[in-house]
Structures are given as C-alpha cells and as structure tokens.
Amino acid sequence: MLFLNPTIEMILDNVNDAICIVNKNCIAIFWNKRAEEIYKVNRESVVGRHITDLFPTALLPKVIKEKRPYVNVYNSPREDSHNIITARPLYRGNELIGAISCDRDISELIRLTNLLDRTKLDLKLLEEEVTALNENRFSFDQIVGSDIKFKEIINLCKKVSKSKMNVLITGESGTGKEVFARAIHIESKRKGHFIPINCSAIPEDLMESELFGYEGGAFTGALKKGRMGKFELAHEGTLFLDEIGDMPLSMQPKILRVLEDGMITRVGGSKSIKVDVRVVAATNKDLKGMMKKGFFRKDLYYRLNSILISLPPLRERKDDIPDLVNRFIEQFCITYRSNIPVIPPEVMNILINYDWEGNIRELKNIIERIVILVKNNKAKKVDLNFLPRSIIENSKAKVENKEEIFDLNKIIDNTEKNTIRRAMKITKGNKAKAAKLLNIPRSTLYFKLDKYKLE
The missing domain is CATH 3.40.50.300 (P-loop containing nucleotide triphosphate hydrolases)
Structure with missing residues (x-):
C-alpha cells in the first residue's frame, strides 16, 4: 500500500505545480491544492477514484502499465488550458507501488505566445500599410x-x-x-x-x-x-x-x-x-x-x-513657389486642424521674390508659422503681419533697389502679365477662380492670356 504522512501532504500542498499520486491500481490517493486550482476539481472528487474516471486521457495509467517515466509531455485537459506533465513510476525496492505526476500550468505562456504571434502578424500587416503609405507620400x-x-x-x-x-x-x-x-x-x-x-x-x-x-x-x-x-x-x-x-x-x-x-x-x-x-x-x-x-x-x-x-536652389525655381506654398498650407492646416486661408497676391508676391537661403525647408517652416498664426487669430486670410519682419523688409529693400522704368505702357504690361501669371498659379490654372481673384470678367482674362501668350 502507498500512504502519505501529513508532513509530506503539507509540503506538496505548497508546491506551485499540480501533484497527483495514484497507487498501482491507478486509484488516486493524493490531489494537491494547486491541482484543484488548475483543473477546477476538488480533492474529495478525485481521491479514492480511478484517475481515468475524471481524466480519460490521463498519463499516469500509461506510466503504471509501461513502468517508465514520461518527461515534459504537453497536455491540454480542456479548452484554453495547457500543461507540461512529468510522470514517474514509484517503487519500494523493486516493487511498483504507484506513480506520481507533476503538472506545470503553461496556459499564460501559451496565451502570451499566441498574442506575440498575432502581434507579429499585425506588425507585418502594419509594416505593409506603412510601406504603402510611404510609397504614396514619398x-x-x-x-x-x-x-x-x-x-x-x-x-x-x-x-x-x-x-x-x-x-x-x-x-x-x-x-x-x-x-x-x-x-x-x-x-x-x-x-x-x-x-x-x-x-x-x-x-x-x-x-x-x-x-x-x-x-x-x-x-x-x-x-x-x-x-x-x-x-x-x-x-x-x-x-x-x-x-x-x-x-x-x-x-x-x-x-x-x-x-x-x-x-x-x-x-x-x-x-x-x-x-x-x-x-x-x-x-x-x-x-x-x-x-x-x-x-x-x-x-x-x-x-x-x-x-x-x-x-x-529654390531661388532658381520661383515659378514653383506658389505650388509649394499651397501644398504646405494644405498639409499644415490638416496638422493644426485649421481651415485653409486665402493668400492675397501681395503676400504671395513677397514669398515668390524672397531669396530663400534655407530653400524649401525654410519656406516650409515659414508656412507652418503662418498657419499657426492664422488659427490663433481666427483669420480667414494671410495677413502681411503673419510674415517674419526680415522677409517683409527684404521685399521692401528689393523694391527700393529695383531699377526704375519710365515707360508707362511697359510698366503696365509687365505688372498685368505678372499678376495674371501669379493668379493662375494660385488658382492652379482655374480660369474662373483666377478671373474672380483678379476682379475681371472671364472673357477679359481669356483675351489677356492670349495677348501675353500665358497659356
């Protein structure tokens, strides 16, 4: 017969693994507290019964029959429950008197592993999405x-x-x-x-x-x-x-x-x-x-x-400045959740004629500043005061230093031509919007586009 003294039972009850001991007839004689927690079956329901009555696929009967140990065998006794079992025969001298199993609960480890696998899959899908976004963005x-x-x-x-x-x-x-x-x-x-x-x-x-x-x-x-x-x-x-x-x-x-x-x-x-x-x-x-x-x-x-x-450098691409300004305005208005403001021609002219020593990076920083000021001031259009003083003063200096032209007709033609070109840039070629911005009939705009060969 196989018996356990109270001291041994107390020790086994404090082990963090599920312990089950059966005699040579596979009758359970011990079921510790951790086993109760893992398998949700109390001791009274197990002790005294054949182990296969409650666990038909139990490993202990095989250990008794084959008289050999099983080490680190995976077992899933119920859904979402995962264990690693080590079971060994027990001998008194050369006589087989029973068997003991030690079950370690790895359910949390399996759950984390599955979570990691799903996370890796999600990460892969996310990388694919980011790649696609980058391809569109860059x-x-x-x-x-x-x-x-x-x-x-x-x-x-x-x-x-x-x-x-x-x-x-x-x-x-x-x-x-x-x-x-x-x-x-x-x-x-x-x-x-x-x-x-x-x-x-x-x-x-x-x-x-x-x-x-x-x-x-x-x-x-x-x-x-x-x-x-x-x-x-x-x-x-x-x-x-x-x-x-x-x-x-x-x-x-x-x-x-x-x-x-x-x-x-x-x-x-x-x-x-x-x-x-x-x-x-x-x-x-x-x-x-x-x-x-x-x-x-x-x-x-x-x-x-x-x-x-x-x-x-940007100063050699002045015709691209209106498009860049509009692109950055749109981007930063999304970032700062602001409505797109109107850019008056005089402001655009200053931006076009500035030298931009910092090139596109400097322009982008200035536009971000403008959008922030537009939002903070709840403005609907870009005011000259939203530009840095250095840019405004640079513009004034250029006007003062510009060579004087006294041919009035030439001055009028150049001014008209440049204003129409910039209006078309600002409106991205939309003639109806350009005519409205210039405050002239659309038919007049068509005539002047043809006159200055701007189409």
Missing part, C-alpha cells in the same frame, strides 16, 4: 515642381532608380536631397528598407560601429548580443548617406570596400558578411574641392558618383 508623384529643368531631374531619377548604380545628390541645404533619395528607393522597388544616416551627426569614434555594427563585448558599453549596423539593416534596400562630405577620412576606405565587394565586418568580429545595398549619398559641399585638398578620396568620389543629381 514617391516622385508627390514632388512639387513644374520648372522644365526640375522636371528633367525627376525624369532622370526615375530612369536610374531601377538600376543598381550608386547615386550622388548635391545641392544646398534644404533643397530636398533626402526627399529625392526616398523617391529613388520607392521607385526602385527594392525589397529592403530605406535606412538614412547623417554622417555629420555621428561622432568619428562611433561611425564604424554605426555603419557596420559590432559583436558582443567589442567595446565598453556594447550590448552582449552585439548589434547590426546600418549596412545590414539596409540589406536588399537603400542606405542613404546624408552629408557624405563629413565622412571621416579614416572611414572612407572601408566604405569604398563595401561599395566594391559588398562585404562588411562588424567591429570586434572576424567574419565577413555579404550585403546587398544600394547607396545614395548626398552633400552640400564641394567634394571636388575637398579632393584637391586631400579631405575626400578620389576613388570613393568616383564610386559614389555613378549618377550625379544636382538639385537647384
């Missing part, structure tokens, strides 16, 4: 520009996007170099991600680990598992090296090696890793001048310079 179709030379640049970028050639984008700060880099990536249809890194923002002693990653314990403060660098993150995608002119000279040969053979080695590692990365670099510096002074390697320059894209 595609070439979203780049504003009607200037002929600017359109030629866009067409060139579209043509080279699907190639594997590296691209170097040059232009002043704020001209949209990263916008073009993202559009090139989207147009390329590469499977991987677009990974940007600003070379001027990374300290020189961290540049190598940022680009190539590191193995665990490579340096003080390194993660134990190591970390992937930007090149690995951009595998099958695009790595955007912004401000490449600030890349430390010591790092340039290592970048060149990756561009030549597609192999990287993590800091502190010895294994070479193959990566498939398309590199788009950008700079507002004169790399040729830097080469002559020895600050930039010629071989790296010519490796990056497979395709050269030069973006013009």
Whole structure:
C-alpha cells in the first residue's frame, strides 16, 4: 500500500505545480491544492477514484502499465488550458507501488505566445500599410515642381532608380536631397528598407560601429548580443548617406570596400558578411574641392558618383513657389486642424521674390508659422503681419533697389502679365477662380492670356 504522512501532504500542498499520486491500481490517493486550482476539481472528487474516471486521457495509467517515466509531455485537459506533465513510476525496492505526476500550468505562456504571434502578424500587416503609405507620400508623384529643368531631374531619377548604380545628390541645404533619395528607393522597388544616416551627426569614434555594427563585448558599453549596423539593416534596400562630405577620412576606405565587394565586418568580429545595398549619398559641399585638398578620396568620389543629381536652389525655381506654398498650407492646416486661408497676391508676391537661403525647408517652416498664426487669430486670410519682419523688409529693400522704368505702357504690361501669371498659379490654372481673384470678367482674362501668350 502507498500512504502519505501529513508532513509530506503539507509540503506538496505548497508546491506551485499540480501533484497527483495514484497507487498501482491507478486509484488516486493524493490531489494537491494547486491541482484543484488548475483543473477546477476538488480533492474529495478525485481521491479514492480511478484517475481515468475524471481524466480519460490521463498519463499516469500509461506510466503504471509501461513502468517508465514520461518527461515534459504537453497536455491540454480542456479548452484554453495547457500543461507540461512529468510522470514517474514509484517503487519500494523493486516493487511498483504507484506513480506520481507533476503538472506545470503553461496556459499564460501559451496565451502570451499566441498574442506575440498575432502581434507579429499585425506588425507585418502594419509594416505593409506603412510601406504603402510611404510609397504614396514619398514617391516622385508627390514632388512639387513644374520648372522644365526640375522636371528633367525627376525624369532622370526615375530612369536610374531601377538600376543598381550608386547615386550622388548635391545641392544646398534644404533643397530636398533626402526627399529625392526616398523617391529613388520607392521607385526602385527594392525589397529592403530605406535606412538614412547623417554622417555629420555621428561622432568619428562611433561611425564604424554605426555603419557596420559590432559583436558582443567589442567595446565598453556594447550590448552582449552585439548589434547590426546600418549596412545590414539596409540589406536588399537603400542606405542613404546624408552629408557624405563629413565622412571621416579614416572611414572612407572601408566604405569604398563595401561599395566594391559588398562585404562588411562588424567591429570586434572576424567574419565577413555579404550585403546587398544600394547607396545614395548626398552633400552640400564641394567634394571636388575637398579632393584637391586631400579631405575626400578620389576613388570613393568616383564610386559614389555613378549618377550625379544636382538639385537647384529654390531661388532658381520661383515659378514653383506658389505650388509649394499651397501644398504646405494644405498639409499644415490638416496638422493644426485649421481651415485653409486665402493668400492675397501681395503676400504671395513677397514669398515668390524672397531669396530663400534655407530653400524649401525654410519656406516650409515659414508656412507652418503662418498657419499657426492664422488659427490663433481666427483669420480667414494671410495677413502681411503673419510674415517674419526680415522677409517683409527684404521685399521692401528689393523694391527700393529695383531699377526704375519710365515707360508707362511697359510698366503696365509687365505688372498685368505678372499678376495674371501669379493668379493662375494660385488658382492652379482655374480660369474662373483666377478671373474672380483678379476682379475681371472671364472673357477679359481669356483675351489677356492670349495677348501675353500665358497659356
């Protein structure tokens, strides 16, 4: 016979696993408190009965019959209940006297695992949605520009996007170099991600680990598992090296090696890793001048310079300013939940004639300021006072310095022509709206469009 003393029962009742003990006839003689909690069956209903009466698929009868243990066997006694069971035969000397099972409840672990799986699936779907949104937001179709030379640049970028050639984008700060880099990536249809890194923002002693990653314990403060660098993150995608002119000279040969053979080695590692990365670099510096002074390697320059894209400053794209202003107004009105205000011609003229040393970035910041002031003042149109004083004073200075023209007919024609052109820009070519803005009959507008060959 198999008996348990009270001390043993007390100990087993305080174990966090479900314990069941049966004699050699599979009659339950012990059922601890944790077993009651897991299986929702009290001790009195179990003890004294054949274990299969309550649990037809119980493991203990097999242990008795086969006289061998079962270790870490999965069991789901009811819906949403999951256990790992270990069961062993009990012997007194060589005599089999019963068996014991220890059931560990893993229901919460399974629930978390299922939740994690669903989260991963949701995350994958979310990534697909974000990718689709990014494709709409950052595609070439979203780049504003009607200037002929600017359109030629866009067409060139579209043509080279699907190639594997590296691209170097040059232009002043704020001209949209990263916008073009993202559009090139989207147009390329590469499977991987677009990974940007600003070379001027990374300290020189961290540049190598940022680009190539590191193995665990490579340096003080390194993660134990190591970390992937930007090149690995951009595998099958695009790595955007912004401000490449600030890349430390010591790092340039290592970048060149990756561009030549597609192999990287993590800091502190010895294994070479193959990566498939398309590199788009950008700079507002004169790399040729830097080469002559020895600050930039010629071989790296010519490796990056497979395709050269030069973006013009905004002051050379004045005809695009009204479209950019309207686009930014619409965007920021959505952001700040404000109605779209009217932009009077005199305000638009000031914006068009300003030099915009900060280019599109500066214009975007000014428009955001305007939208905030429009909302705070509950205004329906953009007042001159909403513009920074520096822009207004710059406009006045230009008017004062402008060469005087005394031919009255020429002055009238030029003023009329420029005003009509800007009205058409503001209304996006809508002649009815332009005529209303100009306060003239539509037939008069048609006549003047034909007269000044503005169509």
